[in-house]
Amino acid sequence: MSHRQPVRVADRHAFDTLIDARSPAEFALDHIPGAINCPVLNDEERHIVGTVYVQTGAFEARRIGGAMVAANIARHLRETLADRPENWKPLVYCWRGGMRSGSMVTWLRLVGWDAQQLAGGYKSFRRHVISQIDTLTPKLDLRVICGATGSAKTRVLHALAARGAQVLDLEDFARHKGSLLGSLPGVAQPSQKHFETRIGAVLESIDLSRPLYVEGESIRIGRLSLPLPLVARMRAAPCIEVSATPETRLAYLLRDYAYLGDDRDALADKLGALKELQGKETVSRWQQWAHEADLPHLFAELMSLHYDPHYQKSQELHFRSWAKRQRVVAGDLSDQGIDAVADAVLALDSGAASPSA
Incomplete structure (x- = not known):
């Protein structure tokens, strides 16, 4: 030999x-x-x-x-x-x-x-992996999908991928939905290294001359940190906002987070982290709804009192092109409605006229 x-x-x-x-x-x-x-x-x-x-x-x-x-x-x-x-x-x-x-x-x-x-x-x-992230990230033609809580942004990414678009699904890699209530039941987050490995694998495989769609994220998803070069690139990239009414978003959240009612004590415990921000009286009411699995009332107030008031300010803070964002209006967030949103997002890049779904 x-x-x-x-x-x-x-x-x-x-x-x-x-x-x-x-x-x-x-x-x-x-x-x-x-x-x-x-x-x-x-x-x-x-x-x-x-x-x-x-x-x-x-x-x-x-x-x-x-x-x-x-x-x-x-x-x-x-x-x-x-x-x-x-x-x-x-x-x-x-x-x-x-x-x-x-x-x-x-x-x-x-x-x-x-x-x-x-x-x-x-x-x-x-x-x-580290070298690929450092080298390729500045070359990405990113499009950041934004939207208030319940806008089905991750599902829009999936629909874009099904249409042949290039997608970086960070929440899938992190095994976490990115919010306070985003941990998945019975699913542990991967190590930081494995999270970065999966990001690097996508960057290594994509066509840099084509757009790459990514959901607007904070610097952390659960306990995992986004690579800093990717954070910087996302902050500078153009934004596409999925816009839906509070009623439409609430209906989507009740479908997408229905499993939270399965472990009422765990849900109430997570809400306890909001006492400093929202006050003991409000959070106690939310915890009572959690124990009763009254998700419609709970999610409605979480949206109106916690998520929505901070949404505009956080987007302006995190995304430099937020004022110039393009908007896609979602008439509904059923499977067909999400498909229509994805079509409208792709139409923005192709120069087609319709910004609504």
Whole structure:
């Protein structure tokens, strides 16, 4: 077998399969999109080897770890990799392109596959993601979809994507709807690194000569922070406002957030965070409605007393082109109404006349 130079991150797409040889916990935190996890040490084994290294020394750690690595690679060959054809070409990586991925590459080559190792491992990929965000973000032809709470902005993005438009769905990547009540039941937010990885993957794949639609967001979505270059680009980009009546928006919110009535105590607890802004008496009333699952009254007052009063000011503060925004009027926010909004948004870019849906 001839020795091969490790593969650069930019050349990773030339391989049939990306194999992440790190532990499941490392993989869960972040990984290269599309990679499969074939750990050469699981989380417990990695801890054991690290402890032996500290307490006994490198040789004993390698001896114990080597036996674990051999057993795990053998299992992957019997199970996950058992159906791979003779001409299969995998690219393997670990934390920084060291012993874990090197061990797996050695065994895969012994089998006869053209396995190669990613230079610098996951750490080089992480540097690549940051570089892509820093380099590509200033070149984006962004269109920021804005609108008061309940304007179905995320659904408009989905409808735009269905029509072939380029879309960056930050709330999907963050697994959060972006507001005080935006956490999704039973769904944890990803790590900051994985959030950025998914953003970088979109930026790497789009046509920079075409518009990219994104929802107007604050600097944070739940506990995750938007990359600062993206925040700066969004703040300078043209805005398109989806305009709907309070009644239309309330009807949409009651459909889109209906699940909040399933855990009344959790909803009441979240509302407690507003006491300093809205006062104890108002928030107590909202919490009572939460305990009763009276979402129509609760959402109506949240809109009129909390979200809407701050909307105009926050948009003016965050988006420099807000005064020159284009507006699409949504007659309704049913599925058909949202489709009509998306058509009207695309018509703005094509120069067509109708700004209403």
